[in-house]
Amino acid sequence: MKEKLLHYWTEFGVWIYFILYILINILYGDMISSYYEKIPKPIITSALFLLLIYTTYKAFTPTKENPENLLIPSENDFQRKENNVISLIIIIPAFILYFLISDSFNVNYIIIFLILLVNTKNETSLNRTASFQIKKGLITFKNGKEERIFNTSEITSLEVFPNQIILFKENSQELISFLELEKEDFQNIKTYFNKRVPEISINLAQPVTQ
Known part of the structure; x- marks a missing residue:
């Protein structure tokens, strides 16, 4: 729940900054302009x-990935991607409209537009931020500030759903939720776990679509 709340605060942060910008401009606009x-x-x-x-x-610099980690997408990643696509759709027409109605040519505004365009364009692809790491007999799952550690000797199997993963123990189970897995992610999970902990069986609970 804390991760969900943090996600929503992050997504609405842009609008909060925008409102603060408007208020500061109204109260101190003349002073700042001077x-x-x-x-x-x-x-x-x-x-x-x-x-x-x-x-x-x-x-355009490739991000170096740790080969020991398996990256998988959370639902926040898809929400972030959708929001960035919407931002891109808004930014481009807004600046085109400004250039059409503006009487003066301002190179600074063009540079600002390019900065926003590059930033938004880079974020329109899916960025997987949740991860598994299997090392020294431990399975570490991270998703934002959340970190959970499981002992490999206690896990008997994994059941993978499109939106969650269940880790089964002999007498209990652990749930990893708020995921949004695709077929590619399931295959990566299966390969990753089979290579490092073949004694843990991996099961696909229901079809995962592309």
Whole structure:
């Protein structure tokens, strides 16, 4: 439940910042504008351009993955992807409309648009953030701030559903929920566990679609 609440606060954070921006602009807009006007425009443009270079570099630099970890998607990952796609759909028409109705050409606004576009474009692909790691007889599951550790000797089998995984023990079971697994993820889980702990059987509880 805490992870779900944290997720919703994270998703609505953009709107909170936007509202704060509006309030600050109403209360202190004139003061901020006076300070802003004193900054030489080439310095602002140069800073934005350097930020664009850094953002582009980060966006197109492959993320190094730990081969010891198995990444799987949580439902938060899919929600985040959908929100980023919606943001991209909003950002592009908004800036195109601005350029069409604006009487002046502002290179800084174009750079800001490119920064937002690169950031959003990089996040429109699915980013799997939940993970398993099997090491030294322990199974470690992580999802955000959540971390759960299981002893491999206590687990007899795994039953994989599209939205959850059940770890069976001799007299009890453990539930890992808030997942959104696809067929590819099931195959990866099966391969990962079979390679490291073949004594634990992996069962697909129901069809997992693409």
